[in-house]
Amino acid sequence: MVKHKEASIVTESVSVTGSSQDDVPPVHREDNILLRKLGYKSEFRREFSLLETISFSMAILAASCGVTTGYSYPLLSGGHFAMVWAWPIACIFVMCVAASMAELASSMPTSAGLYYFSAKMASKEQSALASWITGWSNITGQVTLICSINFSCTELITTAIAMGTDGAVVLGSGATFGILTAIHLTQAIFCSAGTRLLARMTVVTMVLILTTSIGAIVSLLACAGDQRASSADAWTKFENNTGWGNNVWAFILAFTSPMWSLTGYDSAAHIAEETAGAARAAPIAILVGVAATEILGWLYYIAASYATNSVSVILQSKLALPLGQVFLNVLGKKGALTLWCSIAVLQESAFLKKITLRYLTSGQYLCGCSQTVDASRVIFAFSRDNALPGSQWWKRINHTTQTPVNAVWFAIVLSAICGILVFSTAAFNSLASASVIGLYISYVTPIYCRVTWGKDKLQPGPFNLGWWSFPIGWIGIVWVVFMVVMLLFPYTQTANVQTMNYSIVIVMAVFIFAGGSWIFSARHWFTGPIPNIDVQSDLSSYSEKHTTK
Template sequence: MTIYSAECTSTPHTRFSPSDKMTKYNDTGIVTESISVNSQDGISPVHREDNILLQKLGYKSQFKREFSLLETISFSMAIMAASCGVTTGYSYPLLSGGHFAMVWAWPIACAFVMCVAASMAELASSMPTSAGLYYFSAKMASKERSALASWITGWSNITGQVTLICSIDFSCTELITTAIAMSTDGAVVLGSGATFGILMAIHLTQAIFCSAGTRILARTTVVTMVLILTTSIGATIALLVCSGDQRASSVDAWTKFENNTGWSNNVWAFILAFTSPMWSLTGYDSAAHIAEETAGAARAAPIAILVGVLGTEILGWLYYIGASYATNSVPDILQSKLALPLGQVFLNVMGKKGALTLWCSIIVLQYLCGCSQAVDASRVIFAFSRDNALPGSRWWKRINHTTGSPVNAVWFAMVLSAICGTLVFSTAAFNSLASASVIGLYISYVTPIYCRVTWGKEKLQPGPFNLGWWSFPIGWIGISWVAFMVVMLLFPYTQTANVQTMNYSIVIVMAVFIFAGGSWIFSARHWFTGPVPNIDRQSDSSSYSEKHNTESNSPRI
């Protein structure tokens, strides 16, 4: 095992100085190599500190650090996009309890999700690298289980990342088809062929956009956050104000329970409504995956995770409260022929013109949400390939010297997502993608947390954000919640499931796990050792980021 440490000649008021050195030790404690960190003239102290910390983790900085704290928070919120999550996920609580589920399923799930987010933020603060979750698992697990924990986490995360792109983009497609049906009073209803064409067009244009440089992507996230705030707040106010006499009473809006799932047990029916917040509150690990592109990553990444999740939870709950008041009759909305039933609520409350104006804003936001998720997935693929863990890793870990981004990884992620998109011809199979993405991502979220609270109790080197003693009870609460949710998300939405209503997420998830498990048993366990340091393979002076970080030589907040 190779261990890196820093020899700091800095004053007590700074963490590092330009003359710091990275020293490499072997298992016996003997110095095997001393790596000097050059002065990096023209690079801000924050960027220099980030690069040295990254070297301590074993990696050479290869990106421009273009994401400020605000942009990192925006990126985290962009993938969750409260107004999009509620608009497309409204059907889950509508079926699973009506008004009561709309108002109460969201905050209950949010409380437990925050435990997962807090535990992840602690790890991201300690180890700010694009490798993210699978790196955390490797470092927190025992020596014997380190490689396997890293392998499981990496493949789970990639499964969730790719299927989440597809489910987000399909939701964008449904928003578009719903808008067409709304504008034509139901005269034009697109079939699966046209829907598939729109989905592929979204994938293609997103792949082109996400191949751009980091600076463009960073600026776009701020625009996305503005859209999130305006659409979420605007929709909430519009639903409450414009519903007028059609508004449900407060008693009904907060307490009326209507089970339309087909399950006879009302408690279980209500639990199924957790699908909406669990699907919406995914992707906040994105702040960890862009850590190597973020200024002051050890501080910015945990802040972005916590603020992003909390902000999405608050906006989403307010939106659901507005939707509950605006839903005058649950049975009537369930009879709507629109692909997304909240569109019918918009029409009833705001009329065609007002509904389409707000609806089209949400379409634009959902498209940008998909772009952010594509960037996130590409960074995971890049990092996992940098450690030679994916087939064709030598292609996916390349950085494009024109854009300074992993363009190959972007296109690989979008091609995989497009392949998943062929499931659009089977409504039941495609709806299972949402569950599959949540299962894959949350398994990757809690695996490093489990390693942290078991084998890694004394291993964590605290970063600027640290839970202290609370990391253990909070971690176990998050783990227990995810274990319960994974089981729940495998169930169909009706008790009498058939080919059309079956939940096929188990098929999608197991297909990946069988492939990843088989690869581990027959091959990877012989050569995969977890994260592979790359600072020995490049000279310090050849770093792409050090050549280009001078373009932004001061951190932006």
Template sequence: MTEVLHRSDNALLRKLGYKSEFQREFSLIETICFSLSIMAVSSGVTTGYSFPLNSGGHFAMIWGWFIPCFFIMCVAASMAELASSMPTSAGLYYFSAKMASTKHSALASWITGWANITGQITLVCSIGYTCAEMITSGITMATDGAVTLGSGPTFGILVAIFATQGIICSTATRTLARINLLSVILTSEDLWFMGTLIAAVVGLFVCARKNRVSAKVAFTEFENSTGWSNNVWAFIMAFTSPMWSLTGYDSAAHISEETAGAARAAPIAIVVSVAATEIFGWIYYMAASFATTSVDEILQTKLTLPMGQVFLNTLGKKGALALWFLIALYMCGCSQGVDASRVIFAFSRDNALPGSRWWKKIDKRTQTPVNAVWLVMAASAVCGVLSFSAAAFNSLVSASVIGLYISYVTPVYFRITSGRKKFVPGPFNLGRWSTPIGITAIVWVAFMVVMLLFPASQSTTAETMNYAIVLVMAVFVFASLSWVLSARKWFTGPISNIDSSSESTSYDEKQDHSVL
């Protein structure tokens, strides 16, 4: 059965224009695990807690997560529909090329590809940076504040993280699949702990009432600590947390050439992993809101990550440290590194990156794009120089979300406009709901991109400004100049790498998903 499934997958891939170059070692459950390990809600909420803490306190923790979840699911569902129809590692920029008109196909693909690469690399960096911050915060917690590491040591830890993750990401596909299954098991235990944290915290608060806030406070008390005078705008800035945590689910599309039954597995993994992350994340934030006895006290903590102070106040030093180091952010970074390397590989396969001949090479021993892996780690380390800025985390988070979500909705836009009649549904499709869901996703992302370019405070300095605009504009200017001066003359979008001219490589030809 597995062999038949692989043959069907490879036949569909050839119809999309590519020969099979990977081993299909990811099953449905392992594909879901891969997406879950990238989003790693326990890590995302732990490190992103500072956004709602500043942007409305208790009210923002609860509703600043809940409200965006509906709109993010619209984006995920629209992407899942495309991934089911066109399961290839090229993913988003391939979708844009095939859904756009013939005249704009190459430009649509170019924009989507560069936006996705920007988001992928800055997401690897932001995950690595928060992992380094968790380590430095843990050291501060363990030494009762006696040791506080600055930006220099944090950058050194960050480089060490990228070096070790590069080694792991360079291993064979079978090994990666097993590692990610183990990772999500560990992460799920953490998620299970967070899921039961509310009951544990409530029980603790019965014994020590001074450590508990009321339900009214936990769900409704609003405290604006951003510096922005408009409370509505301040609250909207709390949306940064779920937008950042709920990224990377396009990974299921990028590893589809390594997945068995990809036309079904990829979209299911996208929808299931996003839904699970949304549910667990909301439970975690409810627990955090009940456990936050004083927003002002947490804001004044000496710890790099404020959630560490909540753990200390609620669980004590030993309990806080035990929980702190159970959060598997390191493996989350490994999964994202694999995802980003597949994007680099796919875009290079179509000769769209400088030095493409190096980045599209498949290592004969591991059957993985090792060169692409190390390009991702090197570029992430360069972005990590921002760690010397006080606003590093905000800037990296904003840049990664902007890049990724622009690449998420660009093919959706073409799907509901020029691609409406061209689209060939896969096993997963939205039917008549495709257009309204797609429009909702596009409008939401357009609004969030604007919001994410604003600094965290109304009054800002060179150290606290939001450098996302610098990162995003640098790539935008480079990609735009490359297009105008050169790429428009030779880049045609996805290029078939099948030698035989007798093979059908057109998406417009009816695709057969029945065997999948």
């Protein structure tokens, strides 16, 4: 690792990369002044608007993709009851975490995000350690989330192939790994583009997410016909197929689906240096993204519960994703509709299946692209403070695209290594659990610092919770502690080498490395976020040059 030099402060002579001072819009000037107060020079083009920032958040949360791939969790751990109720219960607590994060992002809009928040909110003695823990936890979650998203995209593709061939072609682990690798490679190329293209991509992704979510909800409810479950069954029927004897514990395991789906909303904080009006846009994007995903996801699960006529039959499906069988049953030639409706559905069922699965797959692919961008910004910011091995490479900005291309490829390589888990049948469970554990530890560490040491440290931004920040923060902390413990357990009681939850292996490997690095080296030189400008002199100079008349 590259050691910090306390006096390594560089004064920036150019205010905005690629622009003359007179060309900078007033909102960008305010953003850059605030960024300088936080200790950083502006190195990105601010080309994310409020709409695009919200789109970026929703693209990673991706309601249609999350429910489609996470359906197997409630299916096993409670059936209809878990589908309908596990999601909203988890959503209440997730919103507490999101609101607390939005408050911090509004106050300190920088790409450093969570680990910067921890450093500023913690006590002077614990600042560096809190920042170190948060940074490494967030990178662990970010990288494994890329892999889990891309693996679920791979499963969408393999499921579509099996459906299209009536089960004649079922791809094995080798072919699955090949598809996953191809997805990683193409995403690395795509995500190396400039900010403007990436910003426009997020809007397209959001439209796809909204279209596929609403399309799936309407299709499942409208076309189920006689196969539709009764309201009593759809809302209350409980079936435990996990192998765990305790039904309460089995139901708790269903929280894995909403917890995995509702990750990555810190993305709005990590692109703050590329966002116009970041102090306002970042918290709005976090809250709107989470709220919209929670509503769409719940409606989708309710529709799926009604469309699931028999949990036991769906569990016997050979498809990689069980919800694919529900789509076949509801929209295919096996549908139990009346003759008239059957004709209408049969004429359009092939079209509906083709279009729906195509967009679910492309939506998931673009979701992975958005997550790759998010992870690369975290790696860039952490490397800017020399906290990662090879930081001198990952903090470089490409002169052509003005984006951290090296960090993009580093994130993809790490994700591809995690992809080796596809040779285990519990691959998705392990990757999903690891991403949730890593990300949510990084979410609540700065929140914990805020409600303990940082009670009087926060300089409120445009969005703040006031007195409510403390009870809301504590609720979020307790919930995350509970969920982290839960996510370390195997999903079935009869776990073996193939079905073991390997999240503990991933998480512990990173924490052993990060912990060892801290004990034997980093605690002697890592002091947390380091300003890359002379804050006082540069800020006064910059403000004088850009004061609006």
